[in-house]
Amino acid sequence: MKGLKKQIDRIRPQFEPGGRYEKLHSVFDGFYTFLFTPNDTSRSGVHIHDANDSKRTMITVLLALLPCCLFGMWNIGYQNALATGLPTNFIPLFFYGLFAVLPQILTAYIVGLGIEFVVAQMRGHEIQEGFLVSGLLIPMICPVETPCWMLAVAVAFAVIFAKEVFGGTGYNFLNVALVTRAFLFFAYPSKMSGDGVFVSLNGLPAVDGYTGATPLAQLASGTPGSVSITGVDGLPVSAADLFWGLVPGSWGETSTFCILIGAAILLISGMASWKIMISGVVGALAMSFIGHAWASPLYPITFVNPFEQLLLGGFAFAIVFMATDPVTACRTSTGKWIYGFLIGAVAMLIRFYNTGYPEGAMLAVLLLNCFAPLIDWCVVESNVKRRTRRLKSIS
């Protein structure tokens, strides 16, 4: 590695101000710090530092996403095989899914990181790592059939208008991945929901009894009082299938099991808040029990068992990976409890009573992103009030 380091140090002056490629300084710096941890030592304050940095943080979150991502790829192949009656061999299914989503993943990274690079250079900053996570999250929460050009437009919109205009990673108040998803949903609704977008048929004819609707969509539009759902092949789907994720949906978020593995990684490594996750689940359960207690034929989904609600749709994925985004979530301890609870409750509220589009998790997180600063403000203000009272009590 010494040789590589020498080579890089040799070309480094060309990327410094005044060098031939000074316009690529941030890009060079990004790749350099990717390869070699900077040798900078502390100049003021503490002389030693914790080993965790922004790069390690983002890599750990990516690691937590990996089970969902790999499972999702296999599941795309599996749903394709079920829908078309092809044999279900593990390896071909996985590669089918991998090649189905690879263009989307590449599109998201190229467009998002490209904008990051340009903005970092314009501002004279180092390249920030935040988009490493967003870039994988975005395809995972979209239907497999999303065209790449739509994704590119949405990513560009989200990165520029939800993040860079506010100052980049750490200053955005809305979750970038969810803004991308929301942009797609409102700009191209026909491609974001319905029966035709969640299963990749690859032009093959479907088997008899085929339905491409997700379990959540079936329940929301189903017969009042009935809670039976079917898979793409028309056969019934059990709660266990929902737990393992063997159903169609936005491809990264179907498997509750893989999401739990991701949650465990995030919580053990201390990268996400357990307070938000727990209060989110509690909020969702509370709302589900309320909805279930007053179940109405007008809103068929309220008949579903409250615990099964947690397995449906993107809720679990949203509460583990979206709600816990530290930049856009509440930053105070008390605030996190309130924030998580409200996300859970609002997600279920939308799911129950908005039969047109029952997937409420995305909108719930975005809504609470907007309210997070207000919640924090109230919490911090109570601390200020306490200090003021103490001052008054002595004077």
Place this chain on the structure above:
Amino acid sequence: MWPCTLFMLQPDSGTTEIKNTLYTDFMEDTIKIKKGLDIPMFGAPSAEITQDTSTTLFAICPDDFPGAVWKARVHPGDKVQRGSVLFADKDNATLCLTSPVSGEVTEIARGERRHILHITVRREGDEAEKFEIPDETEGLRAILQASGLWAMMRQRPFDIVPSVNAIPRDIFVTAFDSAPLAAPMLQPKDMSALETGLETLASLTPGTVYLGVRPDSGITSKAAQVIAFDGPHPAGNVGTQIAAIKPVNKGETVFTLDARTAVRIGRLITDGYLDTAALVAVTGSEVNNPHLINTTIGARLDTMLAGSLKASDDTRLRIISGNVLTGTRCSLKDGFLHFPYRQITVIAEGADADEFMGWASMSPDKFSVKRTFPAWLKGLGKPFKFDARIKGGRRAMILSEEFDKVFPFDIYPEYLLKAMMANDIERMEELGIYEVAPEDFALPEFVDTSKEPLQHIVRQSLDNLRKELS
């Protein structure tokens, strides 16, 4: 404003918990500090004490004593005694920094814009200035200021040398150092001088003198209220102790000092001479035999540390006068022991590490309070070898509640820091700037994923605020 009332019902999660331990020999309150971190490091000192007989050069560095404008009162070649004036404050000539030894002034080292870095004295003989001890408080204040011991105290707000006329609400003395690799602050022989010192301090304040100790330390006092602090660092920081006992409000002033200074005050009052002996813990992974050295305030490091260091090339070493969190970086060649004259830490500099793809490292030797590195599998308390690298690039704040876990104050550190960065004075006051000193932000700075220079930010804000308000 309904949301405020709603959330005020929930008090902030308690940072401290006060209980009365009735079953110890003497009555004392024990306060349990829950938030904090003991950084496990190699190089803890043994109890062995050696004498430093070879050091002849001693220096006083005025930058160790913020809040005054120090003017030199001696010239090179002047003869001084132990306790003679070296510096006096520009505005209050009674406030002095004094010579730690008797001998000849050899150098007044200056930096940019003729700013004085230090005044060096070569030791010859052992003559000492005799201070006449008066009975009344005003006289006591005067000799504390003249002897240089006043400058070894700090006041809050602002974490500066107390202004000469300040009447403190209370005085807080900490009798233990909880920072990484610190040695015990007091020796058994110091106890009677400590009590005299505490009595003297009690006469400076209409309030109370509080003495923070470890549980079961056996330290008692009639002049001060002894309060025991259990828990990890920063339990020994006087700021933590103030926050747990009686936080500073706007308009109030408290004095803070370590028990060493209280002992020196006691000795000055008892026999009229300034005690400048310093028991220094030489610690850190790059020290051969970490132990205690009996030397004098301001001792020159190369003679004091002769033979103690593992490497002879000091460019590869980070020599710190103090601990790794708040100490002053020194070079071996012309470095001196800095205030508070208790500890030297030597670690590797690490500037030649060239670590390949450190973000992917699975090394068990990387310490992190987050469990993103496998080192946490080693179990609690296993020591680590640290170097001085920052180990990452500076970023905006990303992770939340990082600081809160190591910051035992009823303050939201992130919000206070943001107010500081924005230089929003009103908000800083509301969020508790009068209660904090830079050292309170040392652990947050250590754990910070975004690698921001927090202590520097706090120091600048305190200085700006003081200017604005004066």
